[in-house]
Amino acid sequence: MARLILIGRLAAALAALGCLAAAPADSPVNVPEPEGLYAGPPKGYTPQTLKGAAVIDAEKLAALMAGPDKPVLIDVAAPDRKPSNFPAGRLWLPVHPSIPGSVWMPEAGAEPLAPERESLFYARVAELTGGDRAKPVVVFCHVECWGSWNAAKRLVRKGYTGVHWFPEGVEGWQETHETTALREDPAWKAGAEPQAGR
Numbered sequence: 001m002a003r004l005i006l007i008g009r010l011a012a013a014l015a016a017l018g019c020l021a022a023a024p025a026d027s028p029v030n031v032p033e034p035e036g037l038y039a040g041p042p043k044g045y046t047p048q049t050l051k052g053a054a055v056i057d058a059e060k061l062a063a064l065m066a067g068p069d070k071p072v073l074i075d076v077a078a079p080d081r082k083p084s085n086f087p088a089g090r091l092w093l094p095v096h097p098s099i100p101g102s103v104w105m106p107e108a109g110a111e112p113l114a115p116e117r118e119s120l121f122y123a124r125v126a127e128l129t130g131g132d133r134a135k136p137v138v139v140f141c142h143v144e145c146w147g148s149w150n151a152a153k154r155l156v157r158k159g160y161t162g163v164h165w166f167p168e169g170v171e172g173w174q175e176t177h178e179t180t181a182l183r184e185d186p187a188w189k190a191g192a193e194p195q196a197g198r
Helices: 002-022 058-066 115-128 148-158 169-174 186-192
Strands: 072-075 097-099 138-141 163-166 180-182
Touching: 058 163, 058 169, 072 115, 097 169, 115 148, 115 186, 138 148, 138 169, 148 163, 163 169
Parallel strands: 072 138, 138 163
Antiparallel strands: 097 180
């Protein structure tokens, strides 16, 4: 009986350790900022900083959204992929939950990003900010997502001074706030579709 109790306690301790490791602010690994954009696996521990940008949590994001200068919210999460074992003939209707008011540009934080996609990303952000490079822009994805770090870094390198990186992502937001289902930004989606004559 004592052995079963010990095994149960060990399992609970391991589960708690796993939960701690999943939180970016509590990362057991000190990840340094890369010099340029990160081109490794998109999911993994990220730095706790982003030079030239403010790193914010859900509370600071909520305050920013409630303030007088509403931020542009940019979701760069990849779309859900249809599982290879998904039953044939069944309708695939993925839903993308996000922060209300966000603009979803899937994989805009990929590295490498095709030059025409990168140009479109900058053009969309310029449109969304009205050309104001000091306007608050919040970039996010999922927890431990390098895509949002890269997208925010791209904006910093382009001269945007109001960049905020929200590393907790949609999961951090939905712990205490409502989410909404988003569709891909029409201009971003149109830029990904093959053009006539190509």
